Amino acid sequence: MAADLKLWDKLLPDQRLNNIYFGGGDYHHALYDLIVHTSGLQLPQESFKLALSDKVTIEEMASNPVQLRLLDLIVRVLQPMRIIEIGAFIGLSAMTMARAMPAGGKLTTIEKFDHFADICRRNFAANGLADRITVVEGDAFEALDKIPKSELFDLAFIDGNKERYAHYFETLEPRVRSGGLILVDDVFFHGDVLNAKTTTEKGEGCKRFMELAARRNNYVKLALPLCNGLMLMLKN
Numbered sequence: 001m002a003a004d005l006k007l008w009d010k011l012l013p014d015q016r017l018n019n020i021y022f023g024g025g026d027y028h029h030a031l032y033d034l035i036v037h038t039s040g041l042q043l044p045q046e047s048f049k050l051a052l053s054d055k056v057t058i059e060e061m062a063s064n065p066v067q068l069r070l071l072d073l074i075v076r077v078l079q080p081m082r083i084i085e086i087g088a089f090i091g092l093s094a095m096t097m098a099r100a101m102p103a104g105g106k107l108t109t110i111e112k113f114d115h116f117a118d119i120c121r122r123n124f125a126a127n128g129l130a131d132r133i134t135v136v137e138g139d140a141f142e143a144l145d146k147i148p149k150s151e152l153f154d155l156a157f158i159d160g161n162k163e164r165y166a167h168y169f170e171t172l173e174p175r176v177r178s179g180g181l182i183l184v185d186d187v188f189f190h191g192d193v194l195n196a197k198t199t200t201e202k203g204e205g206c207k208r209f210m211e212l213a214a215r216r217n218n219y220v221k222l223a224l225p226l227c228n229g230l231m232l233m234l235k236n
């Protein structure tokens with residue numbers, strides 16, 4: 001076995017070599033419970049006063065508590081004063097980041113659908129974060145152009161419609177300061193980006209972005225195999 005070992009054989013916790021002593025049962029559930037317990041993670045409804053959507057569940061659309069804790073940690077380390085997010089849903093990632101920002105920090109989140117933007121506004125107010133978070137309602141494609149070119153961001157979280165990821169990245173790139181971080185979520189798009197030819201438009205959008213990311217040499221980058229793939233790009 002050792003002689004045949006490849007670099008990708010130990011990438012994920014559920015690969016054979018990394019769970020060889022697991023005694024049986026639901027490995028993913030057991031692993032999740034361990035992470036939640038040891039990291040002190042809470043359900044979103046415990047972390048925030050939360051109005052929910054009656055159309056889409058948190059489980060379907062929101063970042064899960066593990067991703068949210070990673071965002072929380074990144075913000076606490078980076079200490080960003082200006083954050084921009086594309087794709088708010090009901091505001092969980094925005095509130096997690098806003099709560100971790102230094103005093104005086106401001107976060108702008110762009111959300112296309114009024115149903116979600118309304119819930120966000122309610123959630124931001126209910127959690128005392130309305131003064132830190134601005135909701136821009138509209139299509140990110142147009143909304144981004146309205147943000148003053150002079151405004152520089154310390155952190156960008158791209159999590160909206162996947163078809164336009166490359167465009168969002170190229171638009172935001174000049175507006176992220178040197179030393180700033182760009183995070184792009186769902187970049188593996190359920191495995192579609194691994195196909196020689198993608199089978200979905202969203203997968204194609206993610207693949208186009210990933211190829212663009214691969215060509216950028218002025219970043220320290222990591223395509224992190226967490227959930228549906230999270231790309232981290234620290235601008236030099």
Ligand SMILES: C[S@@+](CC[C@H](N)C(=O)[O-])C[C@H]1O[C@@H](n2cnc3c(N)ncnc32)[C@H](O)[C@@H]1O
Nearest residue numbers: 062063087088089093111112139140159160161
């Ligand atoms: C994956 S969810 C965001 C989840 C949220 N960031 C979180 O971590 O909990 C993607 C969101 O992007 C929004 N969205 C989709 N297309 C968009 C667009 N063109 N412009 C802005 N927002 C868009 C969707 O309505 C949805 O709320």
